[in-house]
Amino acid sequence: MPDLTSPAVLMRQLLGAFFLPPVSILLLALAGAWLARRVPRVGRSLLGLSGVLFYLLTLPQSAIWLNGFLETEPPASLGAVRATQAIVVLGGGIRPAPETGGMVLSADSGSRVRYGAWLARRTGLPLLVTGGAPKGGLAEGQVMAQVLAEDYGLVPRWVEAASDNTEANARNSARLLRAAGISHITLVTQAWHMRRALPYFRAQGLTVVPAPTGFTRYAETGVCRWLPTGRAMQETHQALREIVGLIYGRLRGY
Structure with a gap:
């Protein structure tokens, strides 16, 4: 290939x-x-x-x-999320799945989509998924939308599939949101990625509630953390x- x-x-x-x-x-x-x-x-x-x-x-x-x-942003409260107008879920990669013969979400993308769906079901807010095809082939946004529909019974209102980095995610997503009169969003991405993602979205004039997921945690304690x-x-x-x-x-x- x-x-x-x-x-x-x-x-x-x-x-x-x-x-x-x-x-x-x-x-x-x-x-x-x-x-x-x-x-x-x-x-x-x-x-x-x-x-x-x-x-x-x-x-x-x-x-x-x-x-x-x-990981400077705490978990989002449902009250803060309900006060926004839409939930934006950033793509975090896809990978080939020989067992299904197609592409599936990476672990990071999967956790973001799962949390975005969890928030959407509890708030009734529309979803925007964003992620292009930086390595060619199928766009991340398309795979995210497919997983949301097939696994969670949710159809995102917007699918942004042209961006190849976080800055483009913000720029292209903001264009779709502004066309719908939306300026206040909940942003879902990995906790370690949120600190870098927030400024890009706020630079587009959006008011953003961060909703981080995938915090770095270990069950090991004491000396095991040094192995x-x-x-x-x-x-x-x-x-x-x-x-x-x-x-x-x-x-x-x-």
């Missing part, structure tokens, strides 16, 4: 792969190995640093700390990527 990823999305992925763990730590270790025979003290220091960083980034405690920096896990490595990588995105947005005035 040909690669249909847009050049802009591909560039973001390449930069993220190069500058974020685990590749950045691997490059640090390779630099240490190369310097070990030329400048032994510096080489050994870099090798040791890469090992420490790798260990830290695999810890549940590190994932909790990093995502705690991002490396694959899940923690994934969540620290996601948090670091989000922090980079947050800094980029701030530099652009959001």
Whole structure:
């Protein structure tokens, strides 16, 4: 199958792969190995640093700390949601499902859609789902709408399927909402993504009630939070990527 990823999305992925763990730590270790025979003290220091960083980034405690920096918005109250005019659910990715022969929502998208449906049923508010096809193929918004209809019996009023990043989600969604006379919304996305998403939507002149979902939580306590896990490595990588995105947005005035 040909690669249909847009050049802009591909560039973001390449930069993220190069500058974020685990590749950045691997490059640090390779630099240490190369310097070990030329400048032994510096080489050994870099090798040791890469090992420490790798260990830290695999810890549940590190994932909790990093995502705690991002997860600044508390859960939304139903009263605050009822005061808005619509619920906007951001896409968080889709993936192939060989068992069904089609595309399904990623874990992040699935949790957002589930929470959006939960809110819609309790408030009667219309839903807008937003997500394009940054990697080509079927748009996230289309898959989200299909899941809402088939699994939750809800048909979103608006399906935005042209955006390939959070800024475009906000811009394209605002255009649809303004045409319907809507300016006060509830925004559903991952708790770690909300801090970056909010400024984009507010910059469109929307009044936004944040409704975060998928908070970073671990059942493990005490010493178990200092034992490396694959899940923690994934969540620290996601948090670091989000922090980079947050800094980029701030530099652009959001």
